[in-house]
Structure formats: structure tokens, C-alpha cells
Amino acid sequence: MATKQAPSAQPTGKHVIGPDGRRLTVADLPSADTRRWVVRRKAEVVAAVRGGLLSLDEACSRYALSSDEILSWQDGIDRFGLAGLRTTRSQFYYAPAQRRLTTCR
Numbered sequence: 001m002a003t004k005q006a007p008s009a010q011p012t013g014k015h016v017i018g019p020d021g022r023r024l025t026v027a028d029l030p031s032a033d034t035r036r037w038v039v040r041r042k043a044e045v046v047a048a049v050r051g052g053l054l055s056l057d058e059a060c061s062r063y064a065l066s067s068d069e070i071l072s073w074q075d076g077i078d079r080f081g082l083a084g085l086r087t088t089r090s091q092f093y094y095a096p097a098q099r100r101l102t103t104c105r
């Protein structure tokens with residue numbers, strides 16, 4: 001005898017898990033005219049591409065970004081977590097041997 005399962009209360013649309021652990025749908029992604037890329041927005045785009053919500057080409061087209069830019073965000077997350085997406089720290093994280101020490105005068 002088969003038992004009837006209660007309908008799921010979960011939304012049935014396509015989603016991925018975002019950087020904060022919540023469901024992320026296309027409607028939740030940053031606006032296509034985004035110009036200020038804070039860590040959270042970058043992480044949401046990376047999660048969408050990795051989860052198949054957007055292809056890399058779709059993300060590049062939607063946000064007018066190069067694939068290299070988005071791939072660098074993915075690399076930043078892989079290597080350093082969300083902190084790797086901070087632009088103020090990218091020189092520190094990615095090229096410590098190439099940094100020049102300067103003194104204030």
C-alpha cells in the first residue's frame with residue numbers, strides 16, 4: 001500500500017543556494033544594471049553560475065562583464081573564501097610578491 005506524501009512547501013522554480021545559505025533564484029540576482037560590485041553581489045553571481053542558474057555566457061552578457069572577471073571571482077572564493085572578493089584586498093591576496101612597500105613622507 002503506497003502512502004501519499006504531503007505536497008512540498010518548497011518553491012518548485014529553479015534555485016541554487018546563495019552565499020548566505022538561502023535559496024537564490026534568477027529574480028534574487030543583482031540587477032542587470034549593477035555597477036557597484038560588493039562582495040555579496042559577486043558571490044551571488046558566482047553561486048548562480050556554479051549552480052547552473054545562469055551560464056557563464058549569460059552572466060557575462062547580463063552584467064556586461066568579461067568571463068575573466070567572473071572566473072577571477074570564482075578563484076577568489078576558492079582560494080580565500082568571501083574575503084577573496086574584496087577589491088581592496090585583491091592585490092594583497094593575488095600578488096604579494098609583486099607588492100611594493102612604500103613609506104609615507
